[in-house]
Amino acid sequence: MNKSDSILSQPIKIGNLTATNRFVINAMECGDSNEKGEFTPSVVNRYKKLFEGNAGIVFFESVTLQLESKARKNQLLLNPYDPENIENWRAFVKDLKEVNPNVLLIVQINHGGEKSSDVFSRKFCPKPVFGIGGEMVSEEYIDKMIDSFVDASKVLYDIGVDGVDLKYGHGYMICNILRPYNDRDWKYGGSWENRSRVPFEITERVRKEIPDKNFLVGSKITMWERFPGGFGTAGPDTPVLDLTEPLDLIKGLEERGSDFFMESCVPSIPGRNYPEFVYDHFTMSKIMKEAVKPETVIIGGTYSILNNGNNSLGYLPPEQKSLFYWANKNIQDNYADMIAIGRQSLADALLPQKFLTGREEEINWCIGCNICEKLLHSQNKVGCVTYYKEYMDIYKQSQKK
Ligand SMILES: Cc1cc2nc3c(=O)[nH]c(=O)nc-3n(C[C@H](O)[C@H](O)[C@H](O)COP(=O)(O)O)c2cc1C
Numbered sequence: 001m002n003k004s005d006s007i008l009s010q011p012i013k014i015g016n017l018t019a020t021n022r023f024v025i026n027a028m029e030c031g032d033s034n035e036k037g038e039f040t041p042s043v044v045n046r047y048k049k050l051f052e053g054n055a056g057i058v059f060f061e062s063v064t065l066q067l068e069s070k071a072r073k074n075q076l077l078l079n080p081y082d083p084e085n086i087e088n089w090r091a092f093v094k095d096l097k098e099v100n101p102n103v104l105l106i107v108q109i110n111h112g113g114e115k116s117s118d119v120f121s122r123k124f125c126p127k128p129v130f131g132i133g134g135e136m137v138s139e140e141y142i143d144k145m146i147d148s149f150v151d152a153s154k155v156l157y158d159i160g161v162d163g164v165d166l167k168y169g170h171g172y173m174i175c176n177i178l179r180p181y182n183d184r185d186w187k188y189g190g191s192w193e194n195r196s197r198v199p200f201e202i203t204e205r206v207r208k209e210i211p212d213k214n215f216l217v218g219s220k221i222t223m224w225e226r227f228p229g230g231f232g233t234a235g236p237d238t239p240v241l242d243l244t245e246p247l248d249l250i251k252g253l254e255e256r257g258s259d260f261f262m263e264s265c266v267p268s269i270p271g272r273n274y275p276e277f278v279y280d281h282f283t284m285s286k287i288m289k290e291a292v293k294p295e296t297v298i299i300g301g302t303y304s305i306l307n308n309g310n311n312s313l314g315y316l317p318p319e320q321k322s323l324f325y326w327a328n329k330n331i332q333d334n335y336a337d338m339i340a341i342g343r344q345s346l347a348d349a350l351l352p353q354k355f356l357t358g359r360e361e362e363i364n365w366c367i368g369c370n371i372c373e374k375l376l377h378s379q380n381k382v383g384c385v386t387y388y389k390e391y392m393d394i395y396k397q398s399q400k401k
Pocket residue numbers: 026027028029030061062108170220264268269270301302303304305340341342343344372373376382
């Protein structure tokens with residue numbers, strides 16, 4: 001595919017800002033902070049490389065707002081009440097903007113919820129799920145969490161970040177609250193009005209307290225969790241898809257000032273055994289696009305498994321199996337405005353730049369082995385084992401334990 005005839009090379013307006021092309025780097029935790037959640041050289045170098053890569057937007061990985069509820073042992077911390085932590089963030093953002101001022105930076109903030117740990121943090125949840133568990137939180141706890149999301153967003157705005165991804169998906173706290181499974185009788189459970197209260201309040205407050213459309217507000221949403229009572233199901237005891245609540249969520253968030261949504265659904269990291277799961281993601285992205293105003297940007301997720309077409313998608317000639325083919329087609333068909341790469345950005349942080357400068361043959365393609373995901377879940381430092389020996393060594397070492 002030639003870059004000059006590709007919509008992927010074209011700019012797009014998002015809020016009052018412009019992304020210079022349609023590539024987005026998806027949020028990718030790499031477990032390379034330290035136990036205090038500080039920046040390390042590894043974190044800084046990773047993002048500098050991504051900024052060199054010249055994607056329209058880089059999403060900064062999932063950041064915890066308090067160590068107590070972190071989901072990873074070495075997760076990055078943004079503490080909106082700690083001046084030293086804020087100054088470190090300010091310096092980091094300044095460094096990145098010096099590398100490439102054209103890339104928009106959006107930071108994903110979260111509360112770990114049931115994704116937190118019993119070992120290195122505390123696992124909190126609205127209602128324990130079988131096999132995961134956790135301490136049930138009080139209404140006061142959630143009220144404070146809402147404040148921390150708003151205060152952290154204000155810090156991000158103040159230090160020159162372009163936007164915030166208020167994480168409402170992927171099994172983190174707000175996703176736990178949104179589920180029909182959260183049928184507990186409390187301010188934040190039971191009826192949809194109660195379950196949607198937290199994200200609606202956070203987005204509304206963030207937009208009102210930062211009334212500058214040069215600061216982007218949006219969320220990554222898991223449209224369907226694919227288990228009984230998960231988000232996007234028809235009730236607390238059925239896995240059957242029902243998008244009434246996910247669609248009401250994104251419309252309600254849009255009304256309250258969201259500029260963008262990043263698509264996700266389960267399986268959120270499909271492997272190479274069944275690449276056809278990408279079609280679920282294309283479908284969700286199309287449904288989201290149809291539900292929102294034309295100016296609200298929908299970022300299609302989960303393109304990595306497509307790579308250069310070296311995948312087992314059936315019924316297609318080789319030239320119609322690749323990431324570039326489907327990214328281009330889905331944007332042309334108005335099923336997405338931009339497309340995100342997660343694993344592929346670990347395999348090659350420079351993909352957008354290589355595409356934009358006609359050097360596609362130099363791209364290191366992700367093969368979908370999902371060992372990076374295994375490293376993440378085993379609390380190791382994460383990277384691509386296919387192209388970086390350092391990470392293969394870490395993986396082999398972890399297998400010996
Ligand atoms: C190692 C690893 C780390 C991830 N970290 C995050 C994260 O911090 N936040 C998030 O929303 N999703 C995270 N994800 C999910 C990705 O952002 C993305 O949704 C998923 O990998 C599918 O996209 P892909 O096919 O382009 O890889 C992570 C996935 C992996 C494999």
